[in-house]
Amino acid sequence: MLTARNVTKNYSNLPILKGVDITVSKGEIVTIVGSSGAGKSTLLHILGTLDQPSSGEILLNDVNLTELKGNRLADFRNRHIGFIFQFHHLLPEFTAIENVCIPGYIAGVNKNTVREKAVFLLETLGLKDRLDHKPGALSGGEQQRVAVARALINSPDVVMADEPTGNLDSRNARELHNLFFELREKLNQTFIIVTHNEELAPLSDRQLVMKDGKII
Numbered sequence: 001m002l003t004a005r006n007v008t009k010n011y012s013n014l015p016i017l018k019g020v021d022i023t024v025s026k027g028e029i030v031t032i033v034g035s036s037g038a039g040k041s042t043l044l045h046i047l048g049t050l051d052q053p054s055s056g057e058i059l060l061n062d063v064n065l066t067e068l069k070g071n072r073l074a075d076f077r078n079r080h081i082g083f084i085f086q087f088h089h090l091l092p093e094f095t096a097i098e099n100v101c102i103p104g105y106i107a108g109v110n111k112n113t114v115r116e117k118a119v120f121l122l123e124t125l126g127l128k129d130r131l132d133h134k135p136g137a138l139s140g141g142e143q144q145r146v147a148v149a150r151a152l153i154n155s156p157d158v159v160m161a162d163e164p165t166g167n168l169d170s171r172n173a174r175e176l177h178n179l180f181f182e183l184r185e186k187l188n189q190t191f192i193i194v195t196h197n198e199e200l201a202p203l204s205d206r207q208l209v210m211k212d213g214k215i216i
């Protein structure tokens with residue numbers, strides 16, 4: 001489903017990614033691990049089109065992501081790639097369900113369809129009684145689960161998660177890990193997850209270990 005070929009990234013002529021090749025299949029849960037500064041987040045951002053590589057190409061279901069620009073890129077990203085970050089980045093003035101619906105509205109999907117799907121996702125994630133709560137009235141684990149529902153609202157081909165459990169205690173982290181596997185079972189959802197979590201990485205289908213800008 002996703003192929004990265006010989007991806008490099010330089011910042012101010014300093015090589016950060018030094019030729020990365022990756023292939024991820026549909027329904028796989030792949031973790032990217034490695035020491036601080038190895039280039040994990042840089043790689044994830046490039047795979048997710050949030051940043052451009054200096055060279056190389058990335059194909060998502062045969063679409064060459066490195067050729068997409070401007071509005072076409074933003075539209076493609078919104079429909080095909082979901083993101084979860086260490087901090088949930090929910091909009092504080094909107095309720096849980098509104099936060100989840102927003103990417104669906106932006107994609108131009110019928111409002112009732114989006115709302116029905118948001119209810120389904122939030123219920124699946126154990127948040128049935130929290131639909132109308134604003135982020136400030138949710139616990140850290142609940143906020144992160146709303147962020148997961150938001151990442152899934154447009155049925156993305158792949159969800160990219162950068163340290164999704166980095167801000168959670170071990171119980172909530174474990175719950176979130178379980179949810180990733182449950183979502184893979186139920187929706188055949190593909191995940192690429194950058195993590196320092198020593199419990200999650202060994203559970204994933206594949207651990208890609210990065211060192212000094214390369215997958216080793």
Ligand SMILES: Nc1ncnc2c1ncn2[C@@H]1O[C@H](COP(=O)(O)OP(=O)(O)OP(=O)(O)O)[C@@H](O)[C@H]1O
Nearest residue numbers: 011012016034035036037038039040041042043194
């Ligand atoms: N915008 C930028 N400009 C210059 N250098 C950058 C930029 N972003 C990242 N870097 C550098 O690239 C290297 C890799 O950073 P990256 O955040 O990808 O590492 P990481 O493996 O995710 O680390 P961590 O586990 O600490 O989050 C680091 O040396 C970092 O300082």
